[in-house]
Amino acid sequence: MRWTLLTSVLLLVTDLALPDRLEQAAKNSAKIVDLTYPLSSRTPHWPGPNYSPFRYDKIADLEEDGVFSGKFCMPEHLGTHLDAPNHFEKGQPAVHQLSLEQLFAPAVVLDVTDRVRGNADFLLRLEDLRRWERAHGTIVPGALVFLYTGWGTRVSDSARYQNRDASGVMHFPGFSPEAARFLVNERNIKGLGIDTLSVDYGPSKNFQVHHIAHGAGKYHIENAANLDRLPPKGAFAIVAPIKIEGGSGGPVRVFALLP
Numbered sequence: 493m494r495w496t497l498l499t500s501v502l503l504l505v506t507d508l509a510l511p512d513r514l515e516q517a518a519k520n521s522a523k524i525v526d527l528t529y530p531l532s533s534r535t536p537h538w539p540g541p542n543y544s545p546f547r548y549d550k551i552a553d554l555e556e557d558g559v560f561s562g563k564f565c566m567p568e569h570l571g572t573h574l575d576a577p578n579h580f581e582k583g584q585p586a587v588h589q590l591s592l593e594q595l596f597a598p599a600v601v602l603d604v605t606d607r608v609r610g611n612a613d614f615l616l617r618l619e620d621l622r623r624w625e626r627a628h629g630t631i632v633p634g635a636l637v638f639l640y641t642g643w644g645t646r647v648s649d650s651a652r653y654q655n656r657d658a659s660g661v662m663h664f665p666g667f668s669p670e671a672a673r674f675l676v677n678e679r680n681i682k683g684l685g686i687d688t689l690s691v692d693y694g695p696s697k698n699f700q701v702h703h704i705a706h707g708a709g710k711y712h713i714e715n716a717a718n719l720d721r722l723p724p725k726g727a728f729a730i731v732a733p734i735k736i737e738g739g740s741g742g743p744v745r746v747f748a749l750l751p
């Protein structure tokens with residue numbers, strides 16, 4: 493009882509700091525981390541049929557036309573992007589239908605970099621979440637939960653980032669279905685985030701985590717950048733996806749306001 497009260501007071505104090513942080517952001521004195529990679533033809537993409545690299549073409553030149561302008565073409569799920577719940581589940585919201593409230597969330601960061609070294613197929617298990625909660629407290633409702641695997645050190649090399657074996661199977665870490673189920677059902681998170689190509693680990697064939705989270709109306713942020721600069725908790729994420737009508741997701745700009 494006393495512990496619950498203490499936790500509530502602490503949470504209240506953390507929450508009260510948010511308006512100050514937004515005010516600071518407007519005055520250029522906040523610490524803001526950009527969790528987004530720039531898009532270019534070198535951005536790693538999903539090695540599936542019909543997927544293609546980011547493409548940018550100039551359509552007007554400042555010297556010749558008096559104006560600079562370009563056009564781009566890309567799969568929705570390339571670079572730092574958002575998976576809308578309709579990506580894997582019927583009847584769930586498209587990217588333009590996500591409520592604005594879903595896009596503002598306390599950021600939780602699970603650092604598993606030391607576990608991923610030597611085990612590219614690492615899966616975050618329920619016991620890992622329990623351990624995190626013993627150290628940092630219960631994951632707050634409505635959190636955006638990032639798995640920081642350290643995979644971002646490979647992002648400039650598509651082949652190392654996809655990490656395909658001789659038979660073409662990819663190897664990179666991810667959330668286990670049991671961990672996703674716990675976060676969705678027991679912690680009522682707003683979304684999952686990861687610094688790899690997918691919240692499901694590389695060898696996955698049935699994309700169970702996608703089904704679990706999307707089936708509950710939750711979104712994913714994939715290929716998140718700069719997770720090494722976030723604390724385990726206390727940062728606040730602002731998620732701004734492209735608003736494609738009926739889209740299954742798309743490029744997203746994600747910011748984290750540091751405590």
Ligand SMILES: [Zn+2]
Nearest residue numbers: 569574575714
């Ligand atoms: Zn995706």
